[in-house]
Amino acid sequence: MKPQGTIIASGNAPHGAITSGRPYPLGATWDGEGVNFAVFSQHATKMTLCLFSPDGRWEAEWIDLPERDGHIWHGYVPGLLPGQAYGYRAHGPYRPDEGHRFNPHKLLLDPYAKRIIGTVEWDDALFGYDVTSKHADLTFDTRDSSNFMPRAVVTDPSFSWGPDRAPNHALSDTIIYEAHVRGLTMGRRDIPHRGTFAGLASDPILDHLSRLGVTAIELLPVHAFLDEKFLLDRGLKNYWGYMTLGFFAPEPRYMTTGQLSDFQAMVQRFHGAGIEVILDVVYNHTCEGNQMGPTLSFRGLDNASYYRLAESPRYYINDTGTGNTLNLDHPFVMRLVLDSLRYWVEQMHVDGFRFDLATTLGRTVRGFDRNHPFLQAIRQDPVLSRVKLIAEPWDVGPGGYQLGAFPPPFLEWNDKFRDQVRRYWRKDPDMTRKLAMRLSGSALKFDHDGRPATSSVNFLTAHDGFTLMDLVSYSGKRNLANGEENRDGHSENHSDNLGIDGQTDDPSVLARRAQRRRNLLTTLMLAQGTPMILGGDELGNSQDGNNNAYCQDNATGWVDWDNADPDFLRFCRDIVAFRKRHPILRQRRFLHSRSRTIDGQVDLFWRRADGDLMTEVDWNNQNQRLIAAEMRVAAGTPDYIARSSREDAIFAVFNAGEEQLVFLPPVPLDRVWVLQVNTAQPGEPPTRIHRALRVEADSVVVLALESTPIPYRS
Incomplete structure (x- = not known):
């Protein structure tokens, strides 16, 4: 033809x-x-x-x-x-x-x-x-x-931004909300233009996010992407968007007028609400696949330059698991990616990026190199070095798992936090020490090269995997609707159905699931690092056990607003607000359970239920089910200087075992421990605690050291 x-x-x-x-x-x-x-x-x-x-x-x-x-x-x-x-x-x-x-x-x-x-x-x-x-x-x-x-x-990208200003939230104040443009909006019948940038920036969505207290929305890919033929043949679509067709163009299906202003106006409205916009970007591969794929752009323009080819150049190196890998060793391919990133910052006003399979971006012929020219180029770039940069620190190639290996100022998705916090609350053996490591910012991974504690992006759930509700409702994945005979998606989810697999009306099971979700979310908000919430988790959203909804552009993949859990939403708002009120939980410096060089004080104590410090025997007890953390402000920080006269503290008890009496650390006469969070009794008013309190089974309690007198309870 x-x-x-x-x-x-x-x-x-x-x-x-x-x-x-x-x-x-x-x-x-x-x-x-x-x-x-x-x-x-x-x-x-x-x-x-x-x-x-x-x-x-x-x-x-x-x-x-x-x-x-x-x-x-x-x-x-x-x-x-x-x-x-x-x-x-x-x-x-x-x-x-x-x-x-x-x-x-x-x-x-x-x-x-x-x-x-x-x-x-x-x-x-x-x-x-x-x-x-x-x-x-x-x-x-x-x-x-x-x-x-x-x-x-051909496009004119100019836009009347007016007084638009980036919120520029400090990392220590950042709370990320991962969401999908269509997924978050399709279930809301009260907003116009559902499934689009305009719908995402509608008043009901902005109001919801503002009341929840998040500071940044991280959007699954919005670059133009491809629906793979094998999905269309099954009556499915590429819902998530990790098959990029163009690195500068917004995805047309998310637009209302078809103009760039659709995206720009969305960013403008988010900024007006004090919320940053972070894009999940896929620069590790394209949608053209391997040697059997179509010729759409890069392959036809210069296959040998754009892609990393195997020793036999007919074939492609496939460190991404998608058929091809972009060749960032080539100066013009690196230029393409850097130009794209700068375009989204300068012309579209986005506030940061989450790099899919970021290990690939740091690969040379010898493997991953944290000093790869691309990573160095971003760090020195006057535009890109000032926005938030988040790495997914793995790919599927040799030596692909690189958690903790990226240079500053990169943050990294911390899957060890996800897995080990899940396992602690599932009562797996020998998890107490690991929980302590995650609560203290995974310092063994991140405390080097001047990196702050905010380098760890802590998350319990993400688009890839179970939702929080499904994590406590299913013992295994249910992905048959994807058409791959349930072979796709993670098989080890560290999930727990708490008695009945799947949906149930049993009130005792539902109560246990609700408390487990409160425990998990509270753990996330008490940990050092940068927390990320999966959009819909605050509503109790379920995907019916599908832990790989990449092709489910339907009710399975969309957030279910109609059946939202108002009690859990209220708890989510409260625990986010609690984190915001207490700078001790948002410190940039790592807490190390050792004497500080400035004043000789210790900024973190790990305690047992009897109030004594944890010993090596306790740490090695595989059946230890309770740990308490007494956190103080790290020395030398502005918060420490402002508070040193009264040395505020937080005391948090994580009890995955039976009910126990827990003794509180001693305090000066003019101070008092105040119980402010109790996942077993959500919503109860702050209560003054004298010496000890009974911590219910499978719960978290959090006390703050205060001087304000309030009603006493023994």
Whole structure:
């Protein structure tokens, strides 16, 4: 199939004749009088710009870019305006055994496209090879793919930001809320434009998040992404979005007007509510898959440059588990990622990034290197070094697990916190010492190279895995709806159904589940580090046991607002507010249970139920089920200086065993311990405690050292 429409010579076109233009910036840049096009390809022999009809349906014109500076092809077309749809066709060798897969019959998206219209419509013409041939990708396919491809669109990214200012919350004050644009909004019937950026920034959602007390929303991927064919064949979709098609363009399905202002207005409204916007970004791979995948953009523009290829360059290194890995060792691929990040900060005003499979971004041919040029480039960049940077510190390649290995200022998702806190409350043996390590910020992993305690992103649940409700309701995953015979998703979830698997009306089981959720969330809010809550957990949201809802763009994956648990929501608000009121819980410096150099005092004591300090025998007791932490302000901090005259303290008891009488640490005569949190009796008023209190089974109690007299209870 040949492109539809007439190919017009540039001299006869309704716009001016193409001129050489500039090799910068990359992408399509409108300057008020025309558009400069610049695209990278090291190995192409010719680059053709394809301009589409006003409705974007057919190719009206092919223009060969006239100039090449180094590896950048460029040209300037006067008279073009924003809204012009375009694409590329790259000419060059088709020699897969050498890593080259050029095929000018395939329309290609600009990697720098700021806006994309249309979707990939799966057809054999999308593949660079003849899919019916027994020689597969070694063949050359001459069918035209234009009819089945989305288009890039020339865009003016300017926006009237007005007085917009980034909230710039300190990491010590940050509480992250991980959410999905559609997932958080589709279940709310009282908001307009459900499933879009506009719906996400609606008054009901902003009010909910503000009352909950979170300071940042971390959005699952919003870069334009692909629905894989195998999912569409099953009647499913790529719900999460971890198959990026364009690193600059917002996902069209989340837009209402189709303009960049849809996203920008959302950010503006979040900032107005004092909430930062963090993007989950996927720079480790693209949606083009392995050598059997389609030719949509990067593969057709310069396969050998964009991707890390195996020793036999026909094949791809697959450290991501998705078929390919971006080659950040190449300067122009690194430039693509850095340009993308800066664009989202400078033009779209986002406040930070969570890097999916971040170990991949630090890989060289020798493995992970924390001093990889890409990681160094971000750290020295005047734009990127000032926003929040969060690494998912693993991938599936050799030596991929790198928790604690990233350089400052990166934060890292701490899966050890997730797993070991779950296991402590499930009553697994030998977990007391590990719980103490997680409560104190996982210092063995993070307390080096000047990193603060906030480096650990502590979480109990995330998009990948059980929700908090399912964690206490299912003994194993139930992923049959994904069409993979329950083989997908984590098999070891450290979950506990507390007596009955799945949904139940049994009041005793429901009460135990509610208390377990309160215990887990309270543990999260009392730990040193940066806490993250999964959107919907505060409502008691369930995915019916599906712990890998990546393809469930339906009621399974959406947050269930109709059946929200108001009591648990109230508790969530209270425990978040408690953390905010007590700087002791939000210290940047690690607490180490040893004398401080400034004043000789100790900032953390681990105690038994009888009030004595934990001994090595206690730590090694595999059946130890209770631990108490007495926390004080770290010396040398502003909080310490402000409070040193009265040395405020927090005393928290984590009891995964039977009911016990717990003796409190001694205090000066003018101070008193006040019980402020009791997960066994949520909502009870603060109570003054003299010497000891009875801690119920499977509960957390938290006391604050105060001087304000309130009613006494023995």
